Amino acid sequence: MRSADSNVVEAEKPTIAHFLPWDGIGGVEIATLRIIEATRDQFRHVAFCKPTALELKDACEKAGVVVVSYVPPEPSVRHALRYFKQSLTVAREMKRLGVNLAHCSETKATYHNSLAAFLARVPMITHVRSRYPEIGLRDRLGFLGVAGYVFVSQDSRRQFALRIPDAKARVLYDAVDITEPQKASVSKTLRKELGVAEGATLVGMIARVNPQKDYDTLANAAALVLAHRTDVQFLVVGDNSVVEMNREHYRHVHKRLVDLGIADRFIFTGFRSDVPRIVSALDLFVLCTHREGLPLSILEAMALGKTVIATRVDGIPEVITDGVTGYLHGHEKSDELANAILKCIEHPDLAKKVGDAAREHCRRTYNSQVFTANVAQIYREFLPS
Structure with a gap:
C-alpha cells in the first residue's frame, strides 16, 4: 500500500x-x-x-x-x-x-x-x-x-x-541492459519445451507475423539452408493470432512453408513475454523485414552476444556493421540470407567473434x-x- x-x-x-x-x-x-x-x-x-x-x-x-x-x-x-x-x-x-x-x-x-x-x-x-x-x-x-x-x-x-x-x-x-545469457541447462530445457530437436541449430526471428516483416524471404532462405543441412530448425516468436491482419498473414506464411515442403522445420510460438529467455536459447538471430526504423529485437539479441543477420534497410545499418557486429543481407535477397546463415553454422568461431563484438558494441553505445x-x-x- x-x-x-x-x-x-x-x-x-x-x-x-x-x-x-x-x-x-x-x-x-x-x-x-x-x-x-x-x-x-x-x-x-x-x-x-x-x-x-x-x-x-x-x-x-x-x-x-x-x-x-x-x-x-x-x-x-x-x-x-x-x-x-x-x-x-x-x-x-x-x-x-x-x-x-x-x-x-x-x-x-x-x-x-x-x-x-x-x-x-x-x-x-x-x-x-x-x-x-x-x-x-x-x-x-x-x-x-x-x-x-x-x-x-x-x-x-x-x-x-x-x-x-x-x-x-x-x-x-x-x-538494452547487458545481462548474462542463461545457463546451457536452462536453454536445453526451453528448447525441449518448444519442440526443438536435440543437436539442431536453432535460427530465430522475433517479430509479429505481419506483412511488414518479410517472411517470404525467410521461408525461401530456409528452403535453401535446409537443402544443404537437415539439422536446422526455425523459430518464430510474435503475434500470429490476436490481430486480424497477423492472423491472415500467418495463413499466407504457413501456406508458403507447406508449398516449399519445410513447414515441419518451423515452430511458431505466438506472442511470448519471455523473449530474452528465448533469445538466449537461439544459435542465430535473424530479422527479415521490408521496412524498419530501428528494431529493439536486434539490440536485445546483440546484447546477449547472439550473431544477428538482418535486412539492410532503413536504420538497421546504423546498428550493425556488416561482418563486424552482425551480418546484413539485401532486401528480399533470400540467397544472401541463406549464405549468411550457412556461413555462421559452418564457422562457429567466427560467428561467436561477431556476437561478442555485438555485445560489446551494445555495452558502449546503447546503455x-x-x-x-x-x-x-x-x-x-x-x-x-
Missing part, C-alpha cells in the same frame, strides 16, 4: 499520456513500456489503449501504469461532428487525468488523437518508428499541431515525408543510463513551461 507521502510525490510529477493504436503487443508496445519503466521515477504515466487490446492493457497494469480504455477518434470530413465529439471525449479524459504531455507511440496514434490534444491544450509529440517517405494530404492534417517528433534513427528522419525543423526533431536510439537521460530530456523540452 502506498503512503500518503508517496501519493503526493506521484501527483507532483508531470503526467505523460501514451497513446497506443494497436490491439496486440509488438515492438511499438514493448518500446513504450521500456520508456515508461526508464522514466517512472521522474514522470507519472498513463496509457490510452483500445478496448480490444486486452493483453496490452494487462501488461500496462502490471507495469503500474494507469490504463484508460478509449475509442480512437476517426478523422473524417464527412462525419466531422462525430470526429469532434470523439476527440472531445478523449480531451476531457486527458484533462481529468491532469495530462501534461501526450506521447503518441506511433504515427497512427497521432493521426487519430491530434485534435483531442489540441482541444485539451496538451502538447503532443509523436514517435516515428519506420520509413514514411509519402504521407497523403488527409493524413498530413493530423500532424499540424505536433510539437515534436522523436525518430528512432537518422534514416527514419531522413526519409520522413514532412519537413521537420531541427527545433522539433529528436533522434532517440533505444537501449540504459544514456537512454533514460535522453528520454527525460525530450519530455522536459516539450512539456509546457
Whole structure:
C-alpha cells in the first residue's frame, strides 16, 4: 500500500499520456513500456489503449501504469461532428487525468488523437518508428499541431515525408541492459519445451507475423539452408493470432512453408513475454523485414552476444556493421540470407567473434543510463513551461 507521502510525490510529477493504436503487443508496445519503466521515477504515466487490446492493457497494469480504455477518434470530413465529439471525449479524459504531455507511440496514434490534444491544450509529440517517405494530404492534417517528433534513427528522419525543423526533431536510439545469457541447462530445457530437436541449430526471428516483416524471404532462405543441412530448425516468436491482419498473414506464411515442403522445420510460438529467455536459447538471430526504423529485437539479441543477420534497410545499418557486429543481407535477397546463415553454422568461431563484438558494441553505445537521460530530456523540452 502506498503512503500518503508517496501519493503526493506521484501527483507532483508531470503526467505523460501514451497513446497506443494497436490491439496486440509488438515492438511499438514493448518500446513504450521500456520508456515508461526508464522514466517512472521522474514522470507519472498513463496509457490510452483500445478496448480490444486486452493483453496490452494487462501488461500496462502490471507495469503500474494507469490504463484508460478509449475509442480512437476517426478523422473524417464527412462525419466531422462525430470526429469532434470523439476527440472531445478523449480531451476531457486527458484533462481529468491532469495530462501534461501526450506521447503518441506511433504515427497512427497521432493521426487519430491530434485534435483531442489540441482541444485539451496538451502538447503532443509523436514517435516515428519506420520509413514514411509519402504521407497523403488527409493524413498530413493530423500532424499540424505536433510539437515534436522523436525518430528512432537518422534514416527514419531522413526519409520522413514532412519537413521537420531541427527545433522539433529528436533522434532517440533505444537501449538494452547487458545481462548474462542463461545457463546451457536452462536453454536445453526451453528448447525441449518448444519442440526443438536435440543437436539442431536453432535460427530465430522475433517479430509479429505481419506483412511488414518479410517472411517470404525467410521461408525461401530456409528452403535453401535446409537443402544443404537437415539439422536446422526455425523459430518464430510474435503475434500470429490476436490481430486480424497477423492472423491472415500467418495463413499466407504457413501456406508458403507447406508449398516449399519445410513447414515441419518451423515452430511458431505466438506472442511470448519471455523473449530474452528465448533469445538466449537461439544459435542465430535473424530479422527479415521490408521496412524498419530501428528494431529493439536486434539490440536485445546483440546484447546477449547472439550473431544477428538482418535486412539492410532503413536504420538497421546504423546498428550493425556488416561482418563486424552482425551480418546484413539485401532486401528480399533470400540467397544472401541463406549464405549468411550457412556461413555462421559452418564457422562457429567466427560467428561467436561477431556476437561478442555485438555485445560489446551494445555495452558502449546503447546503455540504459544514456537512454533514460535522453528520454527525460525530450519530455522536459516539450512539456509546457
